[in-house]
Amino acid sequence: MTSDFQTRRYTGAQGLQLAADVGGDPAHPPVVMLHGGGQTRHSWGTAMRELVAQGFHVVNLDARGHSDSDWSPDADYELPTLAADLKAVIATLRSPPALVGASMGGATSLYAVGNTPEPIARALVMVDIVPRIEQAGGDKIGAFMRANPEGFATLEDAADAVAAYYPHRPRPKDPSGLMKNLRRRDDGRLHWHWDPQLFARPRKDRPPEPPRFTEQLLHACPGVHIPTLLVRGLNSDIVGDAGVAEFKQALPQLEVFDVVGAGHMVAGDRNDAFNHGVVSFLKRTINP
Incomplete structure (x- = not known):
């Protein structure tokens, strides 16, 4: 901003x-x-x-x-x-x-x-x-959000994941802007900024989303x-x-x-x- x-x-x-x-x-x-x-x-x-x-x-x-x-x-x-x-x-x-x-x-x-x-x-x-x-589009988003639960070792690894999801977009030469979407946790690895529970798979006792x-x-x-x-x-x-x-x-x-x-x-x-x-x-x- x-x-x-x-x-x-x-x-x-x-x-x-x-x-x-x-x-x-x-x-x-x-x-x-x-x-x-x-x-x-x-x-x-x-x-x-x-x-x-x-x-x-x-x-x-x-x-x-x-x-x-x-x-x-x-x-x-x-x-x-x-x-x-x-x-x-x-x-x-x-x-x-x-x-x-x-x-x-x-x-x-x-x-x-x-x-x-x-x-x-x-x-x-x-x-x-x-x-x-x-449904297919929704499933694709859900799969991306649930991928890489262990996080990323480097910013480049996270940028690779985004580039694979958006193949139609030019990959930025400098991926530093991606840090707005990441946080470094106590394990030292970079994780997406959101709560993992947001995209957890629905429990069996819940109706399909x-x-x-x-x-x-x-x-x-x-x-x-x-x-x-x-x-x-x-x-x-x-x-x-x-x-x-x-x-x-x-x-x-x-x-x-x-x-x-x-x-x-x-x-x-x-x-x-x-x-x-x-x-x-x-x-x-x-x-x-």
């Missing part, structure tokens, strides 16, 4: 401390940004700067179990709890914000808005997430009465045409903005197009 932004801590559900970068005039229309599972608030760096430059007050949040936010002592990373964290942050703002959420962050936002009778947000941006995701996730989000849709935009990467292996069609049927006001040349990490793949689509939507719907 630049010196124009401040890192703050918010108290979420169950007293957990949540880290966020905050920028822009607090009197301006607020926007809360929520990253995807396994990401951090740093993934929004360029988008946050653009939103602040366009006249928004931005709170860029690290979800519980990620980066600089606390880990849950009982591994509670369920949607209702993530939504409770979000609502605790919203309660500190002067007015209801727009919510911009990628993947897990988008699901959290939809769930929070759709299950809260009073209006807690003015607009909703869902980044490459729909209630019924493509995707159907439960789908049911939760579809159930929330009738309670969403604000302008909503789906930003989809056309190369995404998470969001398919059938999932978009079902989402449109459940949420009639849904708009779709397709980003050519982007996969699931839309902002990372095509930040220019992403910023244009999101800023245009927010200016039209909440008028800064």
